[in-house]
Amino acid sequence: MTPRAAAHAERLPAGELPAYLYDLAALDEHVERVRAALPPEVELYYAAKANPAPGILRALAPHVDGYEVSSGGELAHVREAVPGLSLAFGGPGKTEEELRLALDLGVERLHVESENELRLLARLAGERPGRAPVDVLLRVNLPVGDGDLGGAALAMGGRPSPFGLDPRRAEACVPSLGPGLRLRGVHAHLASGLDAPAQLALAARITAWAREFGDRHGLGAMEVNVGGGMAVDYARPHTRFDWAGYGQGLGTLGERYPDVTLRIEPGRSMTVHAGWYVTEVLDVKHSHGEAFAVLRGGTHHLRTPAAKGHDHPFTVLPVQDWDLPWPRPAALDEPVTLSGQLCTPKDTLAARVPVAELRVGDRVAFSMAGAYAWNISHHEFLMHPAPSFHFLS
Numbered sequence: 001m002t003p004r005a006a007a008h009a010e011r012l013p014a015g016e017l018p019a020y021l022y023d024l025a026a027l028d029e030h031v032e033r034v035r036a037a038l039p040p041e042v043e044l045y046y047a048a049k050a051n052p053a054p055g056i057l058r059a060l061a062p063h064v065d066g067y068e069v070s071s072g073g074e075l076a077h078v079r080e081a082v083p084g085l086s087l088a089f090g091g092p093g094k095t096e097e098e099l100r101l102a103l104d105l106g107v108e109r110l111h112v113e114s115e116n117e118l119r120l121l122a123r124l125a126g127e128r129p130g131r132a133p134v135d136v137l138l139r140v141n142l143p144v145g146d147g148d149l150g151g152a153a154l155a156m157g158g159r160p161s162p163f164g165l166d167p168r169r170a171e172a173c174v175p176s177l178g179p180g181l182r183l184r185g186v187h188a189h190l191a192s193g194l195d196a197p198a199q200l201a202l203a204a205r206i207t208a209w210a211r212e213f214g215d216r217h218g219l220g221a222m223e224v225n226v227g228g229g230m231a232v233d234y235a236r237p238h239t240r241f242d243w244a245g246y247g248q249g250l251g252t253l254g255e256r257y258p259d260v261t262l263r264i265e266p267g268r269s270m271t272v273h274a275g276w277y278v279t280e281v282l283d284v285k286h287s288h289g290e291a292f293a294v295l296r297g298g299t300h301h302l303r304t305p306a307a308k309g310h311d312h313p314f315t316v317l318p319v320q321d322w323d324l325p326w327p328r329p330a331a332l333d334e335p336v337t338l339s340g341q342l343c344t345p346k347d348t349l350a351a352r353v354p355v356a357e358l359r360v361g362d363r364v365a366f367s368m369a370g371a372y373a374w375n376i377s378h379h380e381f382l383m384h385p386a387p388s389f390h391f392l393s
């Protein structure tokens with residue numbers, strides 16, 4: 001933990017547990033380093049769905065060129081939290097209401113996911129004569145083989161998926177743009193969890209395709225958004241994505257395509273390390289030979305380990321006080337499963353992880369809880385109280 005977060009986690013009154021802590025100063029430092037590692041001409045957008053808390057969005061504002069939003073809800077929310085900053089609106093299944101909202105709010109970029117969506121958007125834009133045209137990027141699902149990416153699994157594209165347009169369909173889209181829309185370039189978010197060399201290989205593939213596409217359709221200067229998905233490693237929480245290597249590679253790529261503005265839109269890798277979910281051990285017991293620690297809270301607050309199928313990294317914060325007149329239940333020098341308060345075996349945050357000592361009343365801080373954590377969790381299940389939230393600066 002950062003010293004600031006650790007001190008806060010230890011001082012926090014028991015009544016405020018479970019708690020989410022966000023170290024905004026550490027976040028500021030991290031994103032400043034990310035920005036500095038990128039060539040100045042590469043645009044950095046933050047994918048708001050990773051963590052849309054207003055405090056997080058505002059902390060990122062000095063370092064990003066804009067925000068990628070994926071719904072009308074995110075669109076309105078981000079516009080209000082960080083007014084005046086550029087927004088790119090992507091995501092499948094945009095409704096007519098959401099598209100109207102995007103036009104009303106003057107969204108800077110619209111990522112078009114299908115021909116049907118393009119037609120609907122062109123029609124809505126056509127209802128507003130005299131307004132500046134809407135700037136669109138076509139989201140393409142390029143056929144990228146796993147071999148191109150060093151064997152990394154493609155999550156969002158490169159194979160049949162509901163995201164984006166097949167290259168052939170993207171070509172067919174160009175004639176139906178109409179006067180209300182202006183084609184600015186291409187968007188592709190094909191994978192998540194790629195390390196820097198794989199991200200660079202992917203960016204090179206996308207940019208090469210996009211440049212040829214742009215040339216075929218008379219686009220001179222154009223934009224290429226190569227997506228997010230920079231890897232973070234929950235099994236090795238101290239490692240970081242190689243931003244320096246990635247930035248250098250993007251610089252080389254940019255030199256090869258002087259008429260292309262490159263843009264990236266990472267989410268997880270920006271905020272994941274700046275958040276912790278802190279709670280306490282309510283019970284420790286042994287069941288058929290295995291140790292279990294039952295925590296206040298659970299996956300209804302931190303669904304990340306259940307969603308991704310991993311053991312979430314954690315630190316034990318020992319609490320010495322024990323004033324009950326019976327022996328303090330503990331797991332000692334043995335693997336322990338950390339579970340929550342929900343009545344389902346899926347409420348497991350980490351399974352059979354060795355600990356030196358874990359006792360009832362000790363605190364536990366789950367790290368890497370700054371992205372896809374609280375906001376992807378099923379808060380209402382079992383009606384336990386919500387955690388408290390602390391934005392440390």
Ligand SMILES: *Cc1c(COP(=O)(O)O)cnc(C)c1O
Nearest residue numbers: 047189192228229230266267268
């Ligand atoms: C989710 C998403 C991102 C961000 O992905 P991360 O893995 O959080 O970096 C970027 N672009 C699009 C289109 C997305 O759906």
